[in-house]
Amino acid sequence: MGRETLEKLDAIRRGELSAVENVQRALERIKKQDKRIKAFIELNPNALAEAEAIDRMLKRGERVGKLAGLAIGVKSNLNVTGLRATCASRTLEDYVSTYDAEVVKRVRAEGGIVVGMNNMDEFACGSSGETSAFSPTDNPAAPGHIPGGSSSGGGASIAAGLCDLCLGTDTGGSIRNPASHCGVVGVKPTYGLVPRQGLIDLGMSLDQIGPIAPDVQGAALLLETIAGKTPNECVMLDVERVSYMSRLEGDGAKGMRIGISPKFAELTDPAVMGIIDGAVEKLRELGAEVVEVELPNLERGLPAYYLIVSVEFFSATRKFDGRKYGKRIEEVCGEEVLRRILRGRYISRKEYRGKYYQRALQVRTLIRQELMRALERVDVIVGPTVPKLPHKIGEKISVSAMYAYDYLTVPANLAGICGGVIKAGDVSGIPVGLQIQGKVLGELDVLKVMRALEAAA
Amino acid sequence: MKVKIGFEIHLQLATERKMYCDCPTNYQDVHPNTNVCPICTGMPGSKPLSPNERVVDAAIEIAFMLGCEVITDQTVYIQRKHYDYPDLPSGYQRTSLPIALGGELQGVRIREVHLEEDPGQYDPVAGTVDYNRSGVPLVEVVTEPDIRSPEEARSFLRTLTRVLEYTGKVRPEAGGAMRADVNISLEGGGRVEVKNINSVRGAYRALKFEILRQREKLKRGEVVVRETRAYLESQMITVSMRGKELEEDYRYIPDPDIFPLILDKARVETVKKQMVEAPHLREQRLVKQYRISPAAAGVIVSERELADLFEAVAKEVDPKLAATWFQTKLKKVLNYMKLRAADIKFTPNQLARLLQMVGRKRVTPEQGELVLRELVKEPAEPEELLRKLGLAPLERAELEAAVAKTLKENPKAVEDYLKGRKEALNFLAGKVMKLTRGRADPRRISKLLRAKLRGKGKRRKISRRKARSRVSRA
Ligand SMILES: [Zn+2]
Numbered sequence: 001m002g003r004e005t006l007e008k009l010d011a012i013r014r015g016e017l018s019a020v021e022n023v024q025r026a027l028e029r030i031k032k033q034d035k036r037i038k039a040f041i042e043l044n045p046n047a048l049a050e051a052e053a054i055d056r057m058l059k060r061g062e063r064v065g066k067l068a069g070l071a072i073g074v075k076s077n078l079n080v081t082g083l084r085a086t087c088a089s090r091t092l093e094d095y096v097s098t099y100d101a102e103v104v105k106r107v108r109a110e111g112g113i114v115v116g117m118n119n120m121d122e123f124a125c126g127s128s129g130e131t132s133a134f135s136p137t138d139n140p141a142a143p144g145h146i147p148g149g150s151s152s153g154g155g156a157s158i159a160a161g162l163c164d165l166c167l168g169t170d171t172g173g174s175i176r177n178p179a180s181h182c183g184v185v186g187v188k189p190t191y192g193l194v195p196r197q198g199l200i201d202l203g204m205s206l207d208q209i210g211p212i213a214p215d216v217q218g219a220a221l222l223l224e225t226i227a228g229k230t231p232n233e234c235v236m237l238d239v240e241r242v243s244y245m246s247r248l249e250g251d252g253a254k255g256m257r258i259g260i261s262p263k264f265a266e267l268t269d270p271a272v273m274g275i276i277d278g279a280v281e282k283l284r285e286l287g288a289e290v291v292e293v294e295l296p297n298l299e300r301g302l303p304a305y306y307l308i309v310s311v312e313f314f315s316a317t318r319k320f321d322g323r324k325y326g327k328r329i330e331e332v333c334g335e336e337v338l339r340r341i342l343r344g345r346y347i348s349r350k351e352y353r354g355k356y357y358q359r360a361l362q363v364r365t366l367i368r369q370e371l372m373r374a375l376e377r378v379d380v381i382v383g384p385t386v387p388k389l390p391h392k393i394g395e396k397i398s399v400s401a402m403y404a405y406d407y408l409t410v411p412a413n414l415a416g417i418c419g420g421v422i423k424a425g426d427v428s429g430i431p432v433g434l435q436i437q438g439k440v441l442g443e444l445d446v447l448k449v450m451r452a453l454e455a456a457a
Numbered sequence: 458m459k460v461k462i463g464f465e466i467h468l469q470l471a472t473e474r475k476m477y478c479d480c481p482t483n484y485q486d487v488h489p490n491t492n493v494c495p496i497c498t499g500m501p502g503s504k505p506l507s508p509n510e511r512v513v514d515a516a517i518e519i520a521f522m523l524g525c526e527v528i529t530d531q532t533v534y535i536q537r538k539h540y541d542y543p544d545l546p547s548g549y550q551r552t553s554l555p556i557a558l559g560g561e562l563q564g565v566r567i568r569e570v571h572l573e574e575d576p577g578q579y580d581p582v583a584g585t586v587d588y589n590r591s592g593v594p595l596v597e598v599v600t601e602p603d604i605r606s607p608e609e610a611r612s613f614l615r616t617l618t619r620v621l622e623y624t625g626k627v628r629p630e631a632g633g634a635m636r637a638d639v640n641i642s643l644e645g646g647g648r649v650e651v652k653n654i655n656s657v658r659g660a661y662r663a664l665k666f667e668i669l670r671q672r673e674k675l676k677r678g679e680v681v682v683r684e685t686r687a688y689l690e691s692q693m694i695t696v697s698m699r700g701k702e703l704e705e706d707y708r709y710i711p712d713p714d715i716f717p718l719i720l721d722k723a724r725v726e727t728v729k730k731q732m733v734e735a736p737h738l739r740e741q742r743l744v745k746q747y748r749i750s751p752a753a754a755g756v757i758v759s760e761r762e763l764a765d766l767f768e769a770v771a772k773e774v775d776p777k778l779a780a781t782w783f784q785t786k787l788k789k790v791l792n793y794m795k796l797r798a799a800d801i802k803f804t805p806n807q808l809a810r811l812l813q814m815v816g817r818k819r820v821t822p823e824q825g826e827l828v829l830r831e832l833v834k835e836p837a838e839p840e841e842l843l844r845k846l847g848l849a850p851l852e853r854a855e856l857e858a859a860v861a862k863t864l865k866e867n868p869k870a871v872e873d874y875l876k877g878r879k880e881a882l883n884f885l886a887g888k889v890m891k892l893t894r895g896r897a898d899p900r901r902i903s904k905l906l907r908a909k910l911r912g913k914g915k916r917r918k919i920s921r922r923k924a925r926s927r928v929s930r931a
Contacts, residue, residue, distance in 0.1 A: 318548020
């Protein structure tokens with residue numbers, strides 16, 4: 001299990017499958033299935049030409065990058081030269097990128113071929129994939145249900161096999177949530193590991209770009225490609241490059257200390273929790289030591305998160321004033337985007353800053369300390385990703401019910417730690433993902449636990 | 458009525474690159490929107506680079522110039538100040554918390570110094586924005602309300618500009634332009650802030666107008682409300698800014714995309730060691746160290762290069778002589794030629810040798826000035842210039858020969874002088890000057906002439922006596 005990505009790369013390198021064939025097939029699948037799924041907003045008209053260039057290099061025996069010939073989907077909040085970075089919003093529906101985001105540069109340098117721009121929740125404000133201004137995205141793993149968000153198009157693309165790997169972004173769970181609902185692999189890296197240059201902001205102190213993949217090795221490979229500092233960005237960790245691939249297998253989960261918290265069961269639907277408990281049991285069988293850790297303030301993260309993200313989002317959207325991009329964001333955006341802008345505008349007012357924003361920052365510090373303390377005792381913390389199963393597309397749920405999807409994912413963003421998701425099972429055919437949270441720069445441990453579960457499945 | 462005036466002054470820092478990107482800062486020299494990139498135009502997804510180190514160092518230097526204490530080893534957040542204006546590509550301006558506090562200049566306390574970035578330039582008539590200026594670094598200096606009159610304000614602003622330009626770290630703006638907000642209050646009235654001031658003269662006029670306006674109101678028993686007003690340059694008046702601008706709340710947040718500044722002590726010390734001395738402090742030091750007059754010191758420190766030259770020269774010659782020459786002659790020559798001290802091409806050594814000659818009276822001050830002019834025009838060794846100008850100092854023998862020749866050829870004048878007609882001496886001196894082609898010091902000529910004439914007079918008396926005795930013996 002889980003050899004799909006590497007096997008395809010080998011086939012391309014050996015000439016058994018050409019890059020053109022691979023991209024062609026991806027484009028055909030998209031053409032056939034995406035009218036229904038709506039995982040893409042726009043396709044790259046140069047994709048085949050780029051694939052041809054890779055094939056030419058291979059034919060000449062030249063060295064190709066580690067993603068050579070793979071079809072990559074890119075979330076629509078990332079800049080790709082010549083394609084539209086719409087953020088799935090009317091605000092930017094005509095905005096064509098003039099430059100490549102740093103991660104896109106790195107993917108291209110390793111031979112990855114951008115096939116198109118993935119659908120998403122508008123400006124990444126959502127957990128369902130329904131708030132895209134263009135169309136909601138379906139969940140290929142559980143048709144008729146939401147795929148989760150905000151990297152809805154990425155999760156759905158991988159679940160349906162529309163492309164090989166996707167670049168998603170995660171501010172409060174936007175990679176992990178769709179990975180869980182769609183039954184695929186997703187990783188939110190440690191804050192500051194992956195450059196954000198070229199990512200259109202939601203919450204700058206929380207945003208992180210990461211991989212969505214059909215298997216752990218695919219996720220690890222894409223993460224290796226995009227991680228590491230650049231002199232062109234200020235707020236980054238001092239990490240040159242990372243390498244995971246050679247160290248993924250080893251002893252698997254054997255001897256690893258794995259933390260669980262009773263808090264998870266309190267916040268989670270019993271049906272979902274049942275699957276999670278099964279996965280923990282599996283890890284124990286694989287030789288992991290399971291330890292209980294205290295996370296008493298975990299649920300306080302959610303309200304703090306929504307205050308912080310709203311203030312940062314308000315600031316980030318001031319440039320969409322209608323002058324440069326034609327449309328003023330407040331005049332054309334959807335409900336959830338407007339709600340966050342107005343909330344941000346309100347609580348960043350001089351007289352409320354202390355009451356809301358400062359207090360939220362204090363809670364953030366509290367959550368960070370709590371998770372750091374827990375992670376001193378264990379290598380990773382495992383638990384559910386989303387507390388409940390995805391609802392049906394179009395089903396009306398309250399704002400607070402929508403926000404409640406994020407209870408278990410926002411703490412990692414608030415703390416700046418990493419987290420990965422892998423399918424643990426399903427409830428009546430609807431996938432349930434296990435979340436593995438790791439230390440700052442603990443990606444290797446997270447990937448190893450995920451790989452151990454994947455290999456044992 | 459007691460008046461209190463304080464300033465917030467913005468000055469552009471003269472770095473080559475912008476504050477958060479690598480674009481050049483020479484925005485006036487290039488076509489609109491050519492010094493731009495995704496960062497300084499706020500393209501979606503762009504992220505700032507780390508703050509330009511040179512900008513930070515320049516601000517530290519300026520803070521020291523103003524006698525401030527730099528905040529070291531503490532986090533100094535760079536904040537986003539949100540407001541909506543066409544020249545602001547991201548809808549916020551980045552502004553740091555104070556990097557230094559508590560200075561003083563010309564009796565005015567400096568409250569703080571912090572960093573900002575310039576917005577672009579909006580042309581409301583054409584409806585266009587030029588982002589070349591966007592992201593150019595600014596330093597903002599905030600004073601306490603210690604100024605008492607428009608005249609004091611003007612003098613303070615002039616000194617401030619001089620001090621800051623002295624560092625070479627601020628961009629001298631054309632025609633003495635500067636951007637400032639001023640707050641002014643009269644005893645018994647509210648504090649009024651006046652924005653939109655673009656020159657020292659503008660500040661002076663705005664203050665004159667405000668004092669008049671506020672005083673009249675208070676005299677009539679009306680209330681001077683606390684408000685923000687705008688200065689209208691063309692009409693030389695201030696008008697109330699109503700509505701939106703007044704309710705403005707900038708919703709400051711620390712910029713999540715930039716690490717806060719931490720100025721470590723070692724770095725700050727390095728800047729301090731390498732920085733130039735503030736002119737007002739240097740002036741005081743020159744007076745003390747070289748025992749020169751404050752007036753001369755004031756002239757000498759008016760330009761950094763002039764003061765540097767002075768100190769180099771003062772090592773070689775009497776500082777008082779040098780100071781007099783700098784204050785009167787050198788400054789005069791430079792002004793006449795419309796040159797700045799920075800344009801000087803001669804070496805301190807060349808000037809020192811000239812002054813030595815003056816000191817030893819080998820050349821006259823008048824000749825010295827001629828040489829100085831030549832030195833500024835086409836630098837060379839002073840001796841060479843003297844020769845070139847035909848002013849090579851006379852050997853004593855040559856002068857004596859000229860004097861002797863003159864006396865011999867002008868017996869009538871000699872006779873007149875000896876008879877007591879002193880003006881004959883001037884005639885003779887003129888003849889000597891002519892013979893020596895002006896190379897001799899007139900004072901020296903007169904002295905020598907007088908000595909020789911005295912000798913002649915004595916000899917004549919003796920010979921007369923001898924003649925008489927001869928007659929009597931006969
Ligand atoms: Zn720039």
